[in-house]
Amino acid sequence: MPSSSATPDASSTPPAEAAALSVNALSERLVTRLVEDAARFGASVSHTDAGTVLVDAGVAAPGSVAAGVLIARICMGGLGHVTVRESLDMQALWPSMIEVRTSWPVLACLGSQYAGWSLSATKEQTGGKKFFSLGSGPARALAVKEPLFAELNYHDSHTRGALVLEVDRLPPQVVIDKVLFDCNLSPARLTLVTTPTHSVAGTVQVVARVVEVALHKTHVLGVPLSEVVEGGGSAPLPPPAPDGIQAMGRTNDAILYGGRVHLTVKHDAAAKQLAAELPASTSRDYGRPFADIFTAFNYDFYQIDPALFAPAEVWVSSLESGKTWHGGRVDAALLHDQWNAQP
Incomplete structure (x- = not known):
């Protein structure tokens, strides 16, 4: 999803407690678990000649739901809880739901999880096909290559790092070298995890x-x-589609039409504004499956209305008054039309 390029704002500065946390240190044990128990998670591990760890969680290896949950926790810098809840109640939105919660929403979600680091290489650099992926996860905070980090006033300095790449092949050496250089890491202290959509x-x-x-x-x-102090949410977990565009469409639809989020903020004004303006339904492009929207805009994310990239439904509670405001709605019919087998 496109990143913002707003100018630095002191009101975005995290509290001192957040600045003292290392998302790479906090997620290191999760990375170790993924590597050491790779076979159990359906992943495979290899190393470059220099020792960088490459985890395949869906390119040639099958991966698993459990691997995805662990990788999501790594992406959140060890500051989020991610679980899968199953329900066969016919009234439920979907049988499998992803549930997420964090008490460090800004640092976990924007300082670590957000896929904001653009990594690319030409076919000349790779000796074959050109490469492009957005990097997410804690190593972003080592490199701080995005303007967002100036707003967050956050820079991690841990001596190990992990980055997650949403791409259908392992990264070429030229990209690995760039990540190592920008993160100031020795090769053996970097882990790259690949998870195709x-x-x-x-x-x-x-x-x-x-x-x-x-x-x-x-x-x-x-x-x-700085208004946001707690965050939690859920979204339906669809089966992946074999086609890349349809798979991307399903994951986006899960959030845009089935995602529910509860934020806690400091003041009533912020709660009212977010309840009114945050839901995906405020977008001019809302109402069609995301794959159709993406295709209509010539496969260019940046032509899509940025307001679309949001959960379907939100509740926003204010610490100032103790009141909660609600906005948006889930469109279960759209999801079932897209995901269920037709008679």
């Missing part, structure tokens, strides 16, 4: 961005990020 793990880790999407739109709306 059409894979099981990739679907999970994208849908687990339901709260992150809400934080990003909060940022786009100009509400000070």
